Amino acid sequence: MSMIRVVWGSASGPTAMASYDAALAEAGVENYNLVSVSSVIPAGVEVEAVGTAPDLGPAGERLTVVEARATTAEPGRVSAALAWAQSIDHGPGLFYETAGEMDSDDVERRVREGLAAGQDLRDWQFGDPRIAVESAPAESGTHTTALVLAVYGESTPLL
Template sequence: MRTIRVVWGSASAPTAMASYDAALAEAGVENYNLVSVSSVIPAETTVEAVGTAPDLGPAGERLTVVEARATTAGPGRASAALAWAQSVDDGPGLFYEAAGEADREGVERRVREGLAAGQGLRDWEFTDPRVAVESRQAEAGAYTTALVLAVYGESEPII
């Protein structure tokens, strides 16, 4: 069975890109080229919330991800959430993402609402939804990024 790992991280730094890179490092995926996809979980796939990714292959390779990400200049708060539900009997499933300057509860509420709307568009019987939320307060003078990623499998050569 194939595996999708849900990872998360947050960090502050002097630039927006540096805070994003540091948040990726906290999630364990800073050395890969990320390729974003929309939201469908393939059938016969296990989704595991792991926090920090294990070694997924050589640096510089491609990782396929669904990404929830918020970056803000302090003061403020960056929050990101990823929700998912799979259909019963190892069928396909969905990821939904939400992000912004809301608190944890606000971004979680929005991602649950989005997932429920997506489930309503499909004629699948779903398991109970799961949610991962990352949120961090941004200090004045710094950029802060919060992210949650669903990482599909392991890395693949990009060239």
């Protein structure tokens, strides 16, 4: 694994799944089977915020991710945030995710608090945190999804 890429997207659609699929397309990962993992960054791995993923392999393969995602059918706003910090000695790091029907300032505050709590549980010396936030207005009569994903490496075959 050479890199973890942070990608994001938001979209609306006629169903919750349609809005989620469209948000994945905006992030460039709609053609993969996502497998969620908890939030530990392996030692020695670079994390880069790229917005939209490059080609990560053939369609239908497995892609390992940490996912912050919110979907709503109510009018208002939906937001997702992913924060991360890595050890200053190229050791391991952490991702923390938060999402919900809230504005971007609130989701950013909450994800910062979560990351700080996770850092307090560990004896690692962390560098400065980084944060990616995606937020979108939600209108009545449609579903809206906002998401931020940390994508670990490239895809791998399922079978």
